[in-house]
Amino acid sequence: MRSEKHILEALYDYLSGEMSESEKRKVEVHLQRCNECNAECDKMRSTLERLSALRYAPSAGQSEEFWSEFPIAVERRIQAFASTRERMLRFVHWWGKRVNGATKYRLATAFIILAIGTTVVMKWNAGETQIPSIAEKEHNGIPLELVDQRTQRYFRQSGVLMVELANRKHYEGMPTDLSLERRVSRHLLDEARFLKQQSLTPYTTKLMSDIEPVLIELANSERHSEKPTVDLLRDGILQGNLLFKVRMAQIAYDSSSRMRIQYASIKE
């Protein structure tokens, strides 16, 4: 072989026919002169031939029954997905009323385990359970997908706000600057107004209503608040178990949208 480069990489295109006539000609000229590439070409051709002779259909390994069940199984999973979150939120609501501050984080862990359990049980039960129609994918012309995302963001931002407020230190005699919090809570109230016009599930609406009084209080507070205002807000948060509820709502929404996040990389 002379100084000319081997054409190994081009052989695939050549053999699979994905090549222009002029390029083909060049390959053929090289093949006539180069034993090495010629041998390689023969081997690759036989590999391709064997491949095309191979009947590859793992799907044939499943029974006819399996395939008639398959679409039904998919539908069940779609329904289970839609209703799991609602069950989680109902659970949050129920627990939120009963749990005191010290145990809430331990319960949060228990809750996550329970949620996973619920999901598994859901898969078993989805067939028999009466579940709201999955056909309703749009409401008022706004895709539910978008409403989901905005609700998720609403709970996340509320969570950050509540945690920040609950941990806020007040220095005696010095007013606390709440201007940023005020702005955030006004934005969140606007967002809640928008979201409540959408087809939210009952427990999402309930949780939003629980948060609302604190947001209203905050939105109407003085830019620089005295200790009583800050204490009042903090009490409102702690008494209503809002940290716990918001955190759990966040988990409920996050876990159901995890697949959306994973999917974000697959854009059409």
Added chain:
Amino acid sequence: MTAADEQHIIHRAKTGDNGAFRLLVSRHMKQAYNIAYSIVQNHQDAEEAAQDAFVRAFRFLEKFREDSEFSTWLYRIVVNVSLNSVKKMKRRTSRETDCSHALASAAGDDMHSQENSDAMQHFEKVLHDLPTMQRAVVILRHLDGLSTKQVSSILQCSEGTVKTHLFRGLRNLRERLEFIRQK
């Protein structure tokens, strides 16, 4: 089903017609399953991945542009779900993986023993031992009969990358086959 029929069905599925979506599932489930299997290499995970992919397709049907090909869009989801599942599998202990792999190939043997000659079985086994991307590319292109362009769109890489994987995959395949023959 013609392309126009399918477009109509997709349109109906988008507006929330469950029957239409079921039709789409029925039409594409076997191919989706085969693609998933080519990556995850066992029936249980292939079933899981294929079903999961359809659930995602349902959730994100809104985002599907009707001027592009539904199968390409769907198979891309299948590939992504399957690759994720392989990543999870790799996190399991290697002993478990070996075990499931042995089970999978045992199941494979059982299934094809009547239709396929020994040589074919060898061939399939060797194919299954290729690195994931090489195997996926070879199967999609040569066993599922998709074009290089479709494969590149499903795997979200350039056609050049697909061809590189194809070339290496085929070469690996052949070398491993020769190695077996020599033994």
